[in-house]
Amino acid sequence: MSSKFVSRPLAARFSRAVLSAAVLSLSLSFVPGVGQVQARELPDFTELVERVGPAVVNIRTSERLRSGMNGSPEVDEQMQEFLRRFGIPLPNQRRGSPRGGGNGNNGAEDDQPQRRGVGSGFILSADGYVMTNAHVVQGADDVWVTLTDKREFKAKVIGADRRTDVAVLKIEASALPAVKIADISRLKVGEWVMAIGSPFGFDNTVTAGIVSAKARDTGDFLPFIQTDVAINPGNSGGPLLNMRGEVVGINSQIYSQSGGFMGISFAIPIDEAIRVSDQLRGSGRVVRGFIGVAPDDLSKDVAEAIGLGKPTGALIRSVTAGGAADKAGVEGGDVITKFDGKLIEKASDLRRVVAGLKPGSKAVVQVFRRGAYKDLTIAIAEMPDDGSARRASGDSQEGKPASGAAALGLQVSEIPDAQKRELKLRSGVRVDAASGVAARAGLREGDLILAVDNTDVSSVKQFQGLMSKAEKAKTINLLVRRDEVVSFILLKPAAK
Structure with missing residues (x-):
């Protein structure tokens, strides 16, 4: 039997089936409650x-x-x-x-x-x-x-x-x-x-x-x-x-x-x-808790090369001199795999776990260093204020416009004594964040400001006072150290 004689009855049966299904579907749409059941699913x-x-x-x-x-x-x-x-x-x-x-x-x-x-x-x-x-x-x-x-x-x-x-x-x-x-x-x-x-x-x-x-x-x-x-x-x-x-x-x-x-x-x-x-x-x-490290994610190639195997943990790129991690013995190149009993899969895990701990408390940290695991005890410090908190009434600054360094986009903190000794500095403050005028002038996190308008900076409080006075000037002259290089950076408040 040729194929053309087979296909015709199959096609006819398929057409009748489709027509029957369409009629059934159409008839069901008029049955009370069927459409409502489907609608209730959404x-x-x-x-x-x-x-x-x-x-x-x-x-x-x-x-x-x-x-x-x-x-x-x-x-x-x-x-x-x-x-x-x-x-x-x-x-x-x-x-x-x-x-x-x-x-x-x-x-x-x-x-x-x-x-x-x-x-x-x-x-x-x-x-x-x-x-x-x-x-x-x-x-x-x-x-x-x-x-x-x-x-x-x-x-x-x-x-x-x-x-x-x-x-x-x-x-x-x-x-x-x-x-x-x-x-x-x-x-x-x-x-x-x-x-x-x-x-x-x-x-x-x-x-x-x-x-x-x-x-x-x-x-x-x-x-x-x-x-x-x-x-x-x-x-x-x-x-x-x-x-x-x-x-x-x-x-x-x-x-x-x-x-x-x-x-x-x-x-x-x-x-x-x-x-x-x-x-x-x-x-x-x-x-928030703070230990003073710069963590990064660990790649598969690096994990295998150092003998860790799986790319889990937070790779420590740098340690703040004199900070909590430095005092506990954490070193650059360490991989933190556990912190306070919690597994650390990536850098963001470490940031969140540390931030959630109470300053003044102690935590055990597990590090992978040169092929072996090592436990260290860290005394948690307090994360520096980013300057964003608005306080309740009674704070003398409530409702007042930003002035001085904050108005120029600068947030600074004290340089730890150990870092001063290491860098042979007598004074200065560290830039924690730079935005607005400060960022456009070229300042960035980690810079050390040594002087403002030819006046040595001895503390954050003195720096804020110098910046408040200098803010009205057309140009503010900062002596800045970045790594081993010292240069002058000019801030122009009028550019705000």
């Missing part, structure tokens, strides 16, 4: 929005432009930060109160140009504590919180931790709707989550998606939650919620090549954020 967020929505707030900030802030190079830096983190105050020249209209005050502040920013947040407790991102309120002179019932409150920044990007605000109100905090250990990859925030200023916008990954390394101190929830500028600081209406994270970052949402967003795990917020509410700052 999440319904309406109840969650009604229940949690009132606890989500809109945050507006304003910053009075300082003398010399003409906008050119600084605007570029701000826009880069805006694209990376969104919610940072945007530069513009509108006048008036944070809502855009006059506030009835004809004082000098009302006539100053303002930078405006918008972000999100959520109410932690009924007595008015609000959580948001640190970068939402960073540099703000005034912070305003608007509730869903349109009430608006001027907020006080209780504390902000730039390292984890967590901030706590306080508004004078009571009996407020507060969020519930989730058990983050129950969060699973693939489960539905929802975000509420103010993207582009559109208050109480709801978006949804799934958890794409957990413990995603994008920073030194936090393993982020990755989602595909649509997050855009203004969502910063808003809550990420599970289907039980509990907060699992704070929306903080996006990955983007265009500045807009591209399907990858990151949230700070709420358990980490609560630990930070507890310290901020208690003292206005976060205290």
Whole structure:
């Protein structure tokens, strides 16, 4: 029998089968409850929005432009930060109160140009504590919180931790709707989550998606939650919620090549954020452990070459002279494999474990050195303050603009005596961070500043005093040592 006679009845039977299936499908669509069963398999967020929505707030900030802030190079830096983190105050020249209209005050502040920013947040407790991102309120002179019932409150920044990007605000109100905090250990990859925030200023916008990954390394101190929830500028600081209406994270970052949402967003795990917020509410700052090392990830080739086998552990690139690790006997080239009983898989693990320890406590560290393991005991020191903490009322600096070294983007600390002896230095301070004017002038972390305008620097306190006096000058002359080379670096405050 030829193939053409076989194919016709098969084709006819296939056509009848397809037609029957189509008729069955069409008939089932009219059976009560079938379509409803399928619909119930998809999440319904309406109840969650009604229940949690009132606890989500809109945050507006304003910053009075300082003398010399003409906008050119600084605007570029701000826009880069805006694209990376969104919610940072945007530069513009509108006048008036944070809502855009006059506030009835004809004082000098009302006539100053303002930078405006918008972000999100959520109410932690009924007595008015609000959580948001640190970068939402960073540099703000005034912070305003608007509730869903349109009430608006001027907020006080209780504390902000730039390292984890967590901030706590306080508004004078009571009996407020507060969020519930989730058990983050129950969060699973693939489960539905929802975000509420103010993207582009559109208050109480709801978006949804799934958890794409957990413990995603994008920073030194936090393993982020990755989602595909649509997050855009203004969502910063808003809550990420599970289907039980509990907060699992704070929306903080996006990955983007265009500045807009591209399907990858990151949230700070709420358990980490609560630990930070507890310290901020208690003292206005976060205290972390510190041992004074520069760790790096270990490659497979290096691990095999040194006899470790697997590329696990944190390779110590350098050790701060006179620091906690140096005193304990840690050396450059060591691989830290355990710290305080916890396995160290990579450099970020070491940073997080050490940061979580209480300064003054002791910990046993296991190092792999020249083919053998060795246990050392380290007395944990305190991590230097990055200068980002805003303290509660009663701090004489609350609400005041940055001045001196901070205004120029400089954060410094004392040089350990052992390092001074090693480098044969009589005085100086160490640069811990450089941004803004200082970074553009060429300063960077690790530089040693020996003199300001031909005056030797003896301490951090004296350096701050010298910088405060010199800030009004057109140019500040710094004598800087980097490695074995000493040079002059000129700061121009007018370039702020």
